[in-house]
Amino acid sequence: MFKRKLFLPLLPAILIFSLLMPISAPKASAASSDDFLYNSIYNGILHMQSKISLGKYGQESSKITAAYQKVLDNHPEIFYTQYYFQWSPGYFYPKYISSKSEITKMQASLNSKVNAAVKTAKTKKTELERIIYLHDFLVNSTSYDYDHYVKNSLPQSSFTAYGALVSHKAVCDGYAKALRLLLNKAGIWAIKVNGTVSSGDHAWNMVKTGGSYYYIDSTFDDPVTNDRSDVLTYKYLLVPESKLAKDHVWNKSKLPKASSTKYQKLYSLSDFVRYNSSIYYANQNDHKLYRMTLTGSSVTKVDNHPIYSLKIIGSTLYYINLADHNSVYQMKLGGTSKQKIKNTQAGFLSVKGSSLYFYNNVSNKMVKLR
Structure with a gap:
C-alpha cells in the first residue's frame, strides 16, 4: 500500500x-x-x-x-x-513516459504476457479454474516492490499492470490493474476497487462468477516474507464483503452486493498448495494431508502423518513430518513414493523459483535442500 x-x-x-x-x-x-x-x-x-x-x-x-x-x-x-x-x-x-515508438514496444511486451497467460487460462474447464489460475499466475510472477516502498521511491511502473506483469514488481495499484486486465481479457467480469486499509490507501478487485459477486485482494495474497520467499495464499480470494470489511474500508453504495460464502473452504486454508484443479492441504484439526476440489468437495485423506509447511515443485509435494522430529519428506501427488529427504529439525520450508529451502532450527539459518 x-x-x-x-x-x-x-x-x-x-x-x-x-x-x-x-x-x-x-x-x-x-x-x-x-x-x-x-x-x-x-x-x-x-x-x-x-x-x-x-x-x-x-x-x-x-x-x-x-x-x-x-x-x-x-x-x-x-x-x-x-x-x-x-x-x-x-x-x-x-x-x-516515453516516445511513441518505445511505448509501442512496451505495449507489445505487455500484450504478449497477457495473451500467453489468458491462452493457458482458457484451457481450464471452468470459469472458477480460470479465475484461480490467473490469480495464482499474478501472485507467483509478481513481487511487492517493498524495497522502493520503504524508501518512498516507488517508480511509476509499480502502479501499473506493466510493472506487475512485465517488470514483475508492483504495489497494490499495479496488482489490481493487472488482475483486472487478465480477467477481462479472459472474458470474466472484473473491476478495480479503491479504498483503504490500516496502512493507508489500497486497491483490490471485484469479480463476478456463477451469477454472484466476490472480492479478490491479490496484493494481500502475496505477502512480503522476511526471507523474500515465494508465498501464495487464498485468504482474500473470492471473499464476501463481510469478510473483506474486517480490514478493508471502501464505498459499497455503487457496487453490487457480494454476500456469497460459497468459497469459504478456499479462503479458510492456511497450509496448502494447488495442483491443477486439486487443493492439497494440512487439515487444521488433525494436521494430516488431505486433497479436495477447488469448490471444497471430494475431500480425501492422502496421508496419516501430521504435517506442516506444505510446498510443491512440479508434481512433487514437500512437507515437514511432525511425527518424525520435524524431518523433511517428499511424496508424489497420489500419496505414493513417500520418503524422508532430510533428517533434521526443520522449522519451515520455503520455495524460491524451483529451489527448495528449509529453516534449520539448530543453526537458525535457511539451507538450500534442492
Whole structure:
C-alpha cells in the first residue's frame, strides 16, 4: 500500500492526483459532461495525442482529474502516461513516459504476457479454474516492490499492470490493474476497487462468477516474507464483503452486493498448495494431508502423518513430518513414493523459483535442500 500526496494548484497548472480514489466502473456514454470528459481523455490517450480537446466541459480541474482517474482504473492497458498532467480551459495535455515508438514496444511486451497467460487460462474447464489460475499466475510472477516502498521511491511502473506483469514488481495499484486486465481479457467480469486499509490507501478487485459477486485482494495474497520467499495464499480470494470489511474500508453504495460464502473452504486454508484443479492441504484439526476440489468437495485423506509447511515443485509435494522430529519428506501427488529427504529439525520450508529451502532450527539459518 502506498499513499501519494496530492495538490491542486490554480489554472493553468500541473495536477498531481491520487490513483486510489474510491470509484465504481460504470460503462461510459455521451449522456453527461463527465462522460464526455471520460471519452475524450480515453480516446485521446489511446491515440497518444499530446493535446486533447475537452470543449466546454473542460473548465473544472476536479472533474478533469476524476475523469482521468477513471480512465486509468477502467483501462489498465493504459500504463504509459505520467501521474501528472497539464491542462488549460478546454484542453488536456497528457504526459507520456516515453516516445511513441518505445511505448509501442512496451505495449507489445505487455500484450504478449497477457495473451500467453489468458491462452493457458482458457484451457481450464471452468470459469472458477480460470479465475484461480490467473490469480495464482499474478501472485507467483509478481513481487511487492517493498524495497522502493520503504524508501518512498516507488517508480511509476509499480502502479501499473506493466510493472506487475512485465517488470514483475508492483504495489497494490499495479496488482489490481493487472488482475483486472487478465480477467477481462479472459472474458470474466472484473473491476478495480479503491479504498483503504490500516496502512493507508489500497486497491483490490471485484469479480463476478456463477451469477454472484466476490472480492479478490491479490496484493494481500502475496505477502512480503522476511526471507523474500515465494508465498501464495487464498485468504482474500473470492471473499464476501463481510469478510473483506474486517480490514478493508471502501464505498459499497455503487457496487453490487457480494454476500456469497460459497468459497469459504478456499479462503479458510492456511497450509496448502494447488495442483491443477486439486487443493492439497494440512487439515487444521488433525494436521494430516488431505486433497479436495477447488469448490471444497471430494475431500480425501492422502496421508496419516501430521504435517506442516506444505510446498510443491512440479508434481512433487514437500512437507515437514511432525511425527518424525520435524524431518523433511517428499511424496508424489497420489500419496505414493513417500520418503524422508532430510533428517533434521526443520522449522519451515520455503520455495524460491524451483529451489527448495528449509529453516534449520539448530543453526537458525535457511539451507538450500534442492
